[in-house]
Amino acid sequence: MQALTSPEVRLLVSKEPIDAAAECAFLYTPEAGGIDIFIGTTRRFTGERETVELVYECYTEMALREMRRLVDAAAEQWPVKRCCIVHRVGVVPLAEPSVFIGVATPHRAEAFEACRFLIDSLKREVPIWKYERYTDGSGEWVGSGMQAG
Amino acid sequence: MPDVRLMLFSILREKVGRGCVELRLPDGATAGDAVDVLFHEHQHAAPLRSHVRIAVNCEYADGTCQLRDGDEVALITPVSGG
Numbered sequence A: 001m002q003a004l005t006s007p008e009v010r011l012l013v014s015k016e017p018i019d020a021a022a023e024c025a026f027l028y029t030p031e032a033g034g035i036d037i038f039i040g041t042t043r044r045f046t047g048e049r050e051t052v053e054l055v056y057e058c059y060t061e062m063a064l065r066e067m068r069r070l071v072d073a074a075a076e077q078w079p080v081k082r083c084c085i086v087h088r089v090g091v092v093p094l095a096e097p098s099v100f101i102g103v104a105t106p107h108r109a110e111a112f113e114a115c116r117f118l119i120d121s122l123k124r125e126v127p128i129w130k131y132e133r134y135t136d137g138s139g140e141w142v143g144s145g146m147q148a149g
Numbered sequence B: 001m002p003d004v005r006l007m008l009f010s011i012l013r014e015k016v017g018r019g020c021v022e023l024r025l026p027d028g029a030t031a032g033d034a035v036d037v038l039f040h041e042h043q044h045a046a047p048l049r050s051h052v053r054i055a056v057n058c059e060y061a062d063g064t065c066q067l068r069d070g071d072e073v074a075l076i077t078p079v080s081g082g
Helices: A020-027 A060-077 A108-125 B010-016 B031-041 B043-051
Strands: A002-005 A009-014 A034-041 A049-058 A082-088 A090-093 A097-105 A128-134 A139-141 B003-008 B020-024 B053-056 B059-061 B072-076
Touching: A002 A060, A009 A060, A020 A034, A020 A082, A020 A097, A034 A108, A049 A082, A060 A082, A060 A108, A082 A108, A097 A108, A128 B010, A139 B010, B003 B010, B003 B031, B010 B043, B020 B031, B031 B043, B031 B053, B031 B072
Parallel strands: A009 A082, B003 B072
Antiparallel strands: A002 A009, A034 A097, A049 A090, A049 A128, A082 A097, A128 A139, B003 B020, B053 B059, B053 B072
16 A cells, blocks of 8 residues: 555555545545545446456556646645545456545535546546456456557 | 666556566667667567657656656556546
8 A cells, every 4th residue: 555645635546445434534624515526436347348357557656646746736726625536456346446536625516626627637647557357258458459468 | 878767567568578677778868769679679569659658757758858877767558547
Protein backbone atom coordinates (compact mmCIF):
# COMPACT_ATOMS: atom_id res chain seq x y z
CA MET A 1 0.00 0.00 0.00
CA GLN A 2 1.26 3.46 -0.86
CA ALA A 3 -0.51 6.65 0.05
CA LEU A 4 -0.38 10.41 0.08
CA THR A 5 -2.53 11.81 2.81
CA SER A 6 -3.34 15.11 4.47
CA PRO A 7 -6.31 16.19 6.59
CA GLU A 8 -8.20 17.13 3.39
CA VAL A 9 -6.88 14.76 0.73
CA ARG A 10 -6.43 11.01 0.78
CA LEU A 11 -4.76 9.27 -2.17
CA LEU A 12 -4.17 5.56 -2.01
CA VAL A 13 -3.04 2.67 -4.21
CA SER A 14 -3.43 -0.71 -2.56
CA LYS A 15 -3.85 -4.42 -3.22
CA GLU A 16 -6.39 -4.61 -0.41
CA PRO A 17 -10.15 -4.42 -1.05
CA ILE A 18 -11.50 -0.87 -0.91
CA ASP A 19 -13.31 -0.08 2.33
CA ALA A 20 -15.98 2.27 0.98
CA ALA A 21 -17.43 3.02 4.42
CA ALA A 22 -14.04 4.13 5.72
CA GLU A 23 -13.49 6.34 2.67
CA CYS A 24 -16.94 7.91 3.16
CA ALA A 25 -16.14 8.63 6.78
CA PHE A 26 -13.01 10.50 5.70
CA LEU A 27 -15.14 12.80 3.52
CA TYR A 28 -17.50 13.99 6.25
CA THR A 29 -16.77 17.55 7.34
CA PRO A 30 -18.91 20.42 8.64
CA GLU A 31 -17.54 22.57 5.81
CA ALA A 32 -19.36 20.48 3.20
CA GLY A 33 -23.04 20.21 2.36
CA GLY A 34 -22.69 17.69 -0.43
CA ILE A 35 -20.58 14.64 -1.12
CA ASP A 36 -20.45 12.92 -4.48
CA ILE A 37 -18.94 9.47 -4.83
CA PHE A 38 -18.02 7.46 -7.88
CA ILE A 39 -17.22 3.77 -7.49
CA GLY A 40 -15.96 1.74 -10.43
CA THR A 41 -16.56 -2.02 -10.16
CA THR A 42 -15.74 -5.15 -12.13
CA ARG A 43 -18.53 -5.81 -14.63
CA ARG A 44 -19.30 -9.35 -15.71
CA PHE A 45 -20.44 -8.78 -19.31
CA THR A 46 -19.06 -6.39 -21.91
CA GLY A 47 -21.27 -7.03 -24.92
CA GLU A 48 -21.27 -10.82 -25.22
CA ARG A 49 -17.87 -11.33 -23.62
CA GLU A 50 -17.89 -12.59 -20.08
CA THR A 51 -15.21 -11.37 -17.70
CA VAL A 52 -13.71 -13.55 -14.97
CA GLU A 53 -11.78 -10.79 -13.23
CA LEU A 54 -9.74 -7.66 -13.81
CA VAL A 55 -6.08 -7.27 -12.96
CA TYR A 56 -4.66 -3.78 -12.49
CA GLU A 57 -1.03 -2.73 -12.78
CA CYS A 58 0.16 0.65 -11.56
CA TYR A 59 3.23 2.87 -11.78
CA THR A 60 2.52 3.80 -8.21
CA GLU A 61 4.92 6.65 -7.55
CA MET A 62 3.80 8.52 -10.64
CA ALA A 63 0.14 7.57 -10.19
CA LEU A 64 0.05 9.20 -6.75
CA ARG A 65 1.69 12.32 -8.13
CA GLU A 66 -0.77 12.47 -11.02
CA MET A 67 -3.68 12.00 -8.63
CA ARG A 68 -2.36 14.89 -6.55
CA ARG A 69 -2.09 17.05 -9.66
CA LEU A 70 -5.71 16.26 -10.59
CA VAL A 71 -6.95 17.05 -7.10
CA ASP A 72 -5.10 20.39 -7.24
CA ALA A 73 -6.67 21.11 -10.64
CA ALA A 74 -10.12 20.29 -9.24
CA ALA A 75 -9.53 22.52 -6.23
CA GLU A 76 -8.75 25.42 -8.55
CA GLN A 77 -12.15 25.06 -10.23
CA TRP A 78 -14.40 24.02 -7.34
CA PRO A 79 -14.38 24.61 -3.57
CA VAL A 80 -13.17 21.12 -2.65
CA LYS A 81 -13.19 20.60 1.14
CA ARG A 82 -12.31 16.91 1.22
CA CYS A 83 -11.29 14.55 -1.53
CA CYS A 84 -10.21 10.95 -1.80
CA ILE A 85 -9.02 8.80 -4.67
CA VAL A 86 -8.40 5.15 -3.95
CA HIS A 87 -7.38 2.63 -6.59
CA ARG A 88 -7.04 -1.06 -6.02
CA VAL A 89 -4.33 -2.95 -7.90
CA GLY A 90 -3.79 -6.64 -8.58
CA VAL A 91 -6.84 -8.86 -8.99
CA VAL A 92 -10.27 -7.27 -8.60
CA PRO A 93 -13.01 -9.95 -8.64
CA LEU A 94 -16.46 -9.47 -10.16
CA ALA A 95 -18.67 -6.82 -8.51
CA GLU A 96 -15.86 -5.49 -6.31
CA PRO A 97 -14.67 -1.88 -6.48
CA SER A 98 -11.47 -1.01 -8.34
CA VAL A 99 -11.70 2.72 -7.83
CA PHE A 100 -13.35 5.01 -5.29
CA ILE A 101 -13.47 8.76 -5.84
CA GLY A 102 -15.20 11.03 -3.36
CA VAL A 103 -15.50 14.81 -3.25
CA ALA A 104 -17.01 16.96 -0.52
CA THR A 105 -18.00 20.55 -1.36
CA PRO A 106 -20.35 23.15 0.17
CA HIS A 107 -23.07 22.49 -2.46
CA ARG A 108 -23.98 19.42 -4.51
CA ALA A 109 -23.49 20.81 -8.03
CA GLU A 110 -19.79 21.38 -7.35
CA ALA A 111 -19.38 17.91 -5.90
CA PHE A 112 -20.94 16.25 -8.97
CA GLU A 113 -18.80 18.29 -11.37
CA ALA A 114 -15.53 17.82 -9.49
CA CYS A 115 -16.10 14.08 -9.08
CA ARG A 116 -16.82 13.64 -12.78
CA PHE A 117 -13.74 15.68 -13.65
CA LEU A 118 -11.60 13.46 -11.41
CA ILE A 119 -12.76 10.09 -12.73
CA ASP A 120 -12.64 11.26 -16.37
CA SER A 121 -9.15 12.71 -15.89
CA LEU A 122 -7.93 9.65 -13.98
CA LYS A 123 -8.95 7.43 -16.89
CA ARG A 124 -6.90 9.57 -19.30
CA GLU A 125 -3.87 10.55 -17.24
CA VAL A 126 -3.06 8.31 -14.30
CA PRO A 127 -0.63 5.48 -15.14
CA ILE A 128 -2.76 2.48 -14.24
CA TRP A 129 -3.50 -0.38 -16.64
CA LYS A 130 -6.36 -2.86 -16.71
CA TYR A 131 -6.00 -6.45 -17.88
CA GLU A 132 -9.33 -8.10 -18.58
CA ARG A 133 -9.46 -11.88 -18.21
CA TYR A 134 -12.34 -13.60 -20.03
CA THR A 135 -14.14 -16.89 -19.43
CA ASP A 136 -12.93 -18.30 -22.77
CA GLY A 137 -9.34 -18.22 -21.49
CA SER A 138 -8.33 -15.13 -23.46
CA GLY A 139 -7.39 -11.75 -22.05
CA GLU A 140 -6.33 -8.27 -23.09
CA TRP A 141 -4.75 -5.10 -21.86
CA VAL A 142 -7.74 -2.83 -22.31
CA GLY A 143 -7.21 -0.08 -24.89
CA SER A 144 -3.65 -1.11 -25.74
CA GLY A 145 -4.46 -1.87 -29.37
CA MET A 146 -2.49 -5.14 -29.31
CA GLN A 147 -3.16 -8.68 -28.21
CA ALA A 148 -1.43 -9.72 -25.02
CA GLY A 149 1.06 -12.57 -24.80
CA MET B 1 27.19 9.39 -20.75
CA PRO B 2 23.99 9.33 -18.70
CA ASP B 3 22.87 6.02 -17.24
CA VAL B 4 19.08 5.91 -17.23
CA ARG B 5 16.42 3.42 -16.29
CA LEU B 6 13.47 2.69 -18.58
CA MET B 7 10.27 1.60 -16.85
CA LEU B 8 7.84 -0.59 -18.79
CA PHE B 9 4.28 -1.55 -17.93
CA SER B 10 1.32 -3.61 -19.12
CA ILE B 11 1.53 -4.86 -22.72
CA LEU B 12 4.92 -3.28 -23.37
CA ARG B 13 6.40 -4.96 -20.27
CA GLU B 14 5.05 -8.28 -21.59
CA LYS B 15 6.39 -7.75 -25.12
CA VAL B 16 9.87 -6.82 -23.86
CA GLY B 17 9.82 -9.43 -21.11
CA ARG B 18 10.98 -7.07 -18.36
CA GLY B 19 9.64 -4.14 -16.39
CA CYS B 20 12.92 -2.30 -16.21
CA VAL B 21 15.76 -1.76 -18.70
CA GLU B 22 19.03 0.01 -17.88
CA LEU B 23 20.63 2.04 -20.66
CA ARG B 24 23.82 4.04 -21.08
CA LEU B 25 23.22 6.84 -23.56
CA PRO B 26 25.51 9.33 -25.29
CA ASP B 27 25.83 12.80 -23.80
CA GLY B 28 22.98 15.04 -24.90
CA ALA B 29 20.60 12.12 -25.41
CA THR B 30 16.88 12.87 -25.10
CA ALA B 31 13.99 10.85 -23.72
CA GLY B 32 12.94 10.20 -27.31
CA ASP B 33 16.39 8.76 -28.04
CA ALA B 34 16.03 6.35 -25.11
CA VAL B 35 12.66 5.20 -26.40
CA ASP B 36 14.09 4.73 -29.89
CA VAL B 37 16.85 2.49 -28.50
CA LEU B 38 14.29 0.27 -26.77
CA PHE B 39 12.09 -0.15 -29.83
CA HIS B 40 15.12 -0.74 -32.04
CA GLU B 41 16.12 -3.65 -29.79
CA HIS B 42 12.56 -4.97 -29.52
CA GLN B 43 11.10 -4.53 -32.98
CA HIS B 44 8.16 -6.85 -32.34
CA ALA B 45 6.89 -4.16 -29.95
CA ALA B 46 7.17 -1.45 -32.62
CA PRO B 47 3.40 -1.14 -33.25
CA LEU B 48 3.18 0.29 -29.72
CA ARG B 49 5.69 3.06 -30.42
CA SER B 50 3.18 5.59 -31.67
CA HIS B 51 0.89 5.00 -28.67
CA VAL B 52 3.53 5.60 -25.99
CA ARG B 53 3.66 8.73 -23.86
CA ILE B 54 6.91 9.49 -22.10
CA ALA B 55 7.37 10.39 -18.46
CA VAL B 56 10.68 11.49 -16.97
CA ASN B 57 11.04 11.16 -13.20
CA CYS B 58 7.30 10.59 -12.77
CA GLU B 59 6.11 13.54 -14.86
CA TYR B 60 4.83 13.47 -18.41
CA ALA B 61 7.53 14.92 -20.64
CA ASP B 62 8.29 15.70 -24.24
CA GLY B 63 10.54 13.44 -26.29
CA THR B 64 12.98 16.33 -26.58
CA CYS B 65 13.60 16.32 -22.81
CA GLN B 66 17.35 15.99 -22.30
CA LEU B 67 18.29 13.19 -19.93
CA ARG B 68 20.65 13.31 -16.99
CA ASP B 69 22.42 10.57 -15.13
CA GLY B 70 20.02 8.63 -12.93
CA ASP B 71 16.84 9.70 -14.71
CA GLU B 72 13.90 7.32 -14.76
CA VAL B 73 12.09 7.26 -18.10
CA ALA B 74 8.68 5.58 -18.16
CA LEU B 75 6.99 4.44 -21.35
CA ILE B 76 3.31 4.96 -20.73
CA THR B 77 1.13 2.91 -23.09
CA PRO B 78 -2.54 4.01 -23.19
CA VAL B 79 -3.76 3.97 -19.61
CA SER B 80 -6.96 2.20 -18.59
CA GLY B 81 -7.48 2.71 -14.87
CA GLY B 82 -10.85 3.18 -13.27
